[in-house]
Amino acid sequence: MSGVISRHGIELGLVVMLCVSTMTLAVEKPVTPQTTCVTEECHASYKTQAVVHGPVSLGECKSCHDSDNPAEHTYKMTREGRDLCEYCHLDPAAEQNVHEPVAKGDCLQCHDPHSSASKFLMRKDSVALQCAECHKVTEGKKHLHGPTAMGECSICHAAHSSENASLLTMKPTDLCVACHVVTQEEIAKFEFVHEPAKGDCIGCHDPHGAETTKMLKGDAPDLCYACHEAVQTIAENSKHQHGVVREAGGCLKCHTPHASTVRYLMKDNPETLCLNCHAEPQAISADEVLPSFTSEIKDKKFLHGPVQDKTCSGCHVAHGSDNHRLLQKAYPELFYAPYNPENYALCFSCHSESIVQDAKTIDLTGFRNGDMNLHYLHVNKAERGRTCRACHETHGSNLPSHLREAVPYGMWNMPLGFTKNEDGGSCSSGCHMPKEYNRIAPVDYTSSQAAPSGNAPI
Amino acid sequence: MNKTCMHALVVLMLVVAGILPAVAAGSRRVQPGDVAPEFSVRDLAGQTYTYTPQGEKALMVMFLSAKQASSFKAQTDLVRILGGIQESAKAMDVVIALDDPNAFSSLTRLKPEYAGQMVVTLDEDHHLWGRFGAIAMPTLVVVNTQGQVVGFEAGYGYNFSPVIHDYVNKALGLETNATQASLTQVDTVSNGTQAAKLSRLLKAADMMAAKGHLEVAIVEVKKASAMDPNAIDIRLALAELYCKASKGQEALDTLQDIKGRSPSQNAKILLISGWAHRQMGHLDKALDVLVRATELAPRDARVFYELGRIYELKGLKDEALNAYRHALTLLF
Numbered sequence A: 001m002s003g004v005i006s007r008h009g010i011e012l013g014l015v016v017m018l019c020v021s022t023m024t025l026a027v028e029k030p031v032t033p034q035t036t037c038v039t040e041e042c043h044a045s046y047k048t049q050a051v052v053h054g055p056v057s058l059g060e061c062k063s064c065h066d067s068d069n070p071a072e073h074t075y076k077m078t079r080e081g082r083d084l085c086e087y088c089h090l091d092p093a094a095e096q097n098v099h100e101p102v103a104k105g106d107c108l109q110c111h112d113p114h115s116s117a118s119k120f121l122m123r124k125d126s127v128a129l130q131c132a133e134c135h136k137v138t139e140g141k142k143h144l145h146g147p148t149a150m151g152e153c154s155i156c157h158a159a160h161s162s163e164n165a166s167l168l169t170m171k172p173t174d175l176c177v178a179c180h181v182v183t184q185e186e187i188a189k190f191e192f193v194h195e196p197a198k199g200d201c202i203g204c205h206d207p208h209g210a211e212t213t214k215m216l217k218g219d220a221p222d223l224c225y226a227c228h229e230a231v232q233t234i235a236e237n238s239k240h241q242h243g244v245v246r247e248a249g250g251c252l253k254c255h256t257p258h259a260s261t262v263r264y265l266m267k268d269n270p271e272t273l274c275l276n277c278h279a280e281p282q283a284i285s286a287d288e289v290l291p292s293f294t295s296e297i298k299d300k301k302f303l304h305g306p307v308q309d310k311t312c313s314g315c316h317v318a319h320g321s322d323n324h325r326l327l328q329k330a331y332p333e334l335f336y337a338p339y340n341p342e343n344y345a346l347c348f349s350c351h352s353e354s355i356v357q358d359a360k361t362i363d364l365t366g367f368r369n370g371d372m373n374l375h376y377l378h379v380n381k382a383e384r385g386r387t388c389r390a391c392h393e394t395h396g397s398n399l400p401s402h403l404r405e406a407v408p409y410g411m412w413n414m415p416l417g418f419t420k421n422e423d424g425g426s427c428s429s430g431c432h433m434p435k436e437y438n439r440i441a442p443v444d445y446t447s448s449q450a451a452p453s454g455n456a457p458i
Numbered sequence B: 001m002n003k004t005c006m007h008a009l010v011v012l013m014l015v016v017a018g019i020l021p022a023v024a025a026g027s028r029r030v031q032p033g034d035v036a037p038e039f040s041v042r043d044l045a046g047q048t049y050t051y052t053p054q055g056e057k058a059l060m061v062m063f064l065s066a067k068q069a070s071s072f073k074a075q076t077d078l079v080r081i082l083g084g085i086q087e088s089a090k091a092m093d094v095v096i097a098l099d100d101p102n103a104f105s106s107l108t109r110l111k112p113e114y115a116g117q118m119v120v121t122l123d124e125d126h127h128l129w130g131r132f133g134a135i136a137m138p139t140l141v142v143v144n145t146q147g148q149v150v151g152f153e154a155g156y157g158y159n160f161s162p163v164i165h166d167y168v169n170k171a172l173g174l175e176t177n178a179t180q181a182s183l184t185q186v187d188t189v190s191n192g193t194q195a196a197k198l199s200r201l202l203k204a205a206d207m208m209a210a211k212g213h214l215e216v217a218i219v220e221v222k223k224a225s226a227m228d229p230n231a232i233d234i235r236l237a238l239a240e241l242y243c244k245a246s247k248g249q250e251a252l253d254t255l256q257d258i259k260g261r262s263p264s265q266n267a268k269i270l271l272i273s274g275w276a277h278r279q280m281g282h283l284d285k286a287l288d289v290l291v292r293a294t295e296l297a298p299r300d301a302r303v304f305y306e307l308g309r310i311y312e313l314k315g316l317k318d319e320a321l322n323a324y325r326h327a328l329t330l331l332f
Helices: A007-025 A081-086 A127-132 A172-179 A181-188 A229-237 A270-278 A293-297 A374-379 B003-016 B069-091 B105-110 B127-132 B160-172 B180-184 B194-210 B214-227 B232-244 B248-258 B263-279 B283-296 B301-313 B317-331
Strands: A065-069 A074-077 A282-285 A288-290 A406-409 A412-415 A419-421 A424-427 A435-438 B039-042 B048-051 B058-064 B092-098 B118-122 B139-143 B149-154
Touching: A172 A181, A172 B194, A181 B194, A270 A293, B039 B118, B039 B127, B048 B092, B058 B069, B058 B127, B058 B160, B069 B092, B069 B105, B069 B160, B092 B127, B092 B160, B105 B118, B127 B139, B139 B160, B149 B160, B160 B180, B194 B214, B194 B232, B214 B232, B232 B248, B232 B263, B248 B263, B263 B283, B263 B301, B283 B301, B301 B317
Parallel strands: B058 B092, B092 B118
Antiparallel strands: A065 A074, A282 A288, A406 A412, A419 A424, A424 A435, B039 B048, B058 B139, B139 B149
């Protein structure tokens, strides 16, 4: 049928039209110098993006490109490397620390020289995506730092160069607190500040993100051990170890990470911290249970100084110790011990050794008969010296100087029978015959009473 | 002469020589409120220092041992405390009784800088120790200018530093707001407080807004507002950001339920409402609220500037110029 175009004919016609239109639209590369390269026909896309480089916008391609061989349509750059960009963009590498692409003159690694969909002619859609091309700082991190999460790397980092390491926009001491103002204000009020909190926040925190909300580089105690190696050694190698220290997050049960009103960044007074566990009896081995400390000192009138000061750490090391009961230093465990200053290192941490080394004194102690030092008399013996615990309770008692009400001797608790008067006192214990002492009018032991150094029954 | 008589004679000679107090001391510890005992000591250079409670000078006596870690900690605190009282130190003598003349270089280094008199003495024989009734080291006794003991601290307790600070302040009559509770209470930094979080969010929003990232800034302020929905200043910040982002309706919605809740902020609420209404083309409404704003804040240049913009959009050139001029007058 003459009026009917066959399907084959239509297809043929389309092919012909396409060929004709291609021949019409295709533009040959110009072989002579042109005023501009960005025309409707050539390189048009350079001007269609949201952000266009100044020279491109003005059609001033010659700012950057020189004709090399017009016949071949080849061009060379007007300047080499960084000099090309720095001719207009004044020395982006002026500061001490320079971003590697800038140093290498590879500005095009991050920037499109003609146009881009994003500000600063970034090749990627955002600064964060651009940085992530090389810096995979967010990979695998559950919690991201605010600026990282917002993709605002440039809040903390300069893109080209900086006087600070890691291209930080400010000194590390100033950068974090520029946002964390309240933390800075709080820390300034404290006497005891953790060294990293004085400006090295990244000592503990990952500034990009981490597994935890606090964005810590690790968990206590391992994170803490990175600096506190000595504590790690004690915690892991001591003969007597303190379980809580090695627990996950153990350090933070007693210490605060930034600042405290008291030394060692304690979270609270040591007694309160210890009583978090030791208010109740604590099993420390299969056959030994520590009594409740709360019960031990309840209603006691006379407390040992450190207990009174709520400073358990006066005698105990919280991290671990080679001495029993986590004591800081040696202290005899038994009723008797030959006198050796090394055995009493703990007591001599506060009390003068002279108290058991000077046979005579009028200054060192009230436990004297005239100038006869009765501490010396009891303790300083080559054999069977009475240890401090023979007469004193460690934590507290209802007698002055936290003296025991009864002296433990094997299975027997011998009442001490101590009474105090203005100038001295007396003991009527099971250890020896009742004896008095008087600082002002010394008792004559040679006549009225047996000499105290002589025939004590035990 | 037997040994007892010999000892008594030695004691008598020391008393006469002024090294020991005139009355042989017992071990009785001096108590706060007691009159401090008189004493004389020789410093390491052999000079005699004498203290009397009638001397109208405050006194700090510290007993420290070179062998003790706790004494070392105490002395580092003391260097800080004494170094901080500066000129007031002229009213307080400090006597450091050591058991080793070479101990504590940092304390003895402080001596030339200490504005008051600092005496370092060797108390190997514990005579001064007995005079004050010390039984442990470190021990600190602080006496006020009336010669009364204000504090006696034995051992290095967890709160040694604040306690000694307080004693020194009291002895010198310096201002102190310490209470018994505050001296025993331990405070720590808690940057997890709501105030700290709000501050961080608002700071981040400021930075984002300054960089032109208004949408991100809005997100941050919305988080802050969700944490503290009753905070009117945060709502205002959010509404202002909405206006900057040309989202007038959102700005008005944000302000909706805070109107009238804070009279001091009413002018700002009206200003931002006017701004939002202008963006939405509600010029009459904008004019109405901004005129009310000028009545509440007649010294606020921003209100008059915004009013000028409304007049300008309404074609009221003279009124617009008057409003702009008034705004400039308020600024310069």
